[in-house]
Amino acid sequence: MTHLNEFKEFLNNPRRIVIVTHHKPDADALGSSLGLWAYLKKKGHSASVITPSDYPSFLHWMPGNEEVLIHEEKTRDKINSLINESEMIFCLDFSALNRINSLGELIRQSKAKKVLIDHHLEPEHFADFEQWDVKSASTAGLVYELIVALGDRSVINAAIADCLYAGLMTDTGGFRHNNTRREEFMIAADLTEHGANPTRVAKLIYDTNSLERLRLTGYVLNNKLTVLPEYNTAYITLSQEELKKFGSQTGDTEGFVNYGLSIEGIRLSVMIYERKDEIKLSFRSLGDFSVNDMARKHFNGGGHKNAAGGSSKDSLQETITKFLNLLPDYRNQLNPEA
Secondary structure, eight states: OOOOHHHHHHSSSSEEEEEEEESOHHHHHHHHHHHHHHHHHTOOOOOEESSSSOOGGTTTTSSTTTGGOOOGGGHHHHHHHHHHHHEEEEEEOOGGGGGGGTHHHHHHHHOOEEEEEOOOOOOOOOOOOEEOOOTTTTTHHHHHHHHHHTTTTTGGGGHHHHHHHHHHHTTTTTTSTTTHHHHHHHHHHHHHHHHHOHHHHHHHHHHHHHHHHHHHHHHIIIIIIIEEEEEEEEEEEEEEEHHHHTTTTTTTTHHHHHHHHHHHOOOOEEEEEESSEEEEEEEEEEOOOOHHHHHHHHOOEESSSEOOOOOOOOHHHOOOOOOOOGGGGHHHHHTTTO
């Protein structure tokens, strides 16, 4: 944490605090936010968690979920008041204020102290305090490290531990991704000692599917997964019409992009899917190929070297065509042994 002593001193007195996470929060974003929220409440602060959008139902089990405020018409006035009256705003699991839609400018203009806790590349550096480390596999792990740095390891209870473990588990892909260091296992072990239940958390996140999601998965693998051996690339596309056909809910496409990387020889996997107002892209890669660079340069996105996201205002077909037209430029990087 930058300026840790000043940060600790500021939190010595009860504060009005807001915690904000990115659009369509995942397990790391929500888990780190609710873990931090529970910690701050135990320390006597008044805290609220705000998300710019809804999030998957398989995350609703997290302790404190019922207190989360989703930024929508009926909550707008309350959220604006909370931000305007806050003394400190925590920004979790995103590195630039444009990742939180219209909330970004409201937070930028706020006189509250701002705290960035994140592990993505190229942060905006808008905050007064930063707990930022690209080597960390998860924002949840950074929240854990901050709590320890504040001398409050003993404050972690089962609710906090479960939330933070969920973020750590998912952002390492169940401790399979190449971002899994010794530190991630040490944090997981300590969270388990403090009451996290790894079996229960994994069941709730990975093995709690609707019938519709399972049928959508089968449809995607059978009909929508395209492999381009000449580029060591696989991609999936889904239109709004297809998503509606299977009654898709927020989070139902989570993890689809990883199926491509499970194919032998594939180094780049991309999912391109249609939302109401834009096209979203999810990128995954193996080895030295940086999807962060591809997403930033061509699709208004970014993230990590081997996992990134992007968006497009073009149509679905135009976006697919743009992606396919880019591949020849990356042929040598995707075929390093050719």
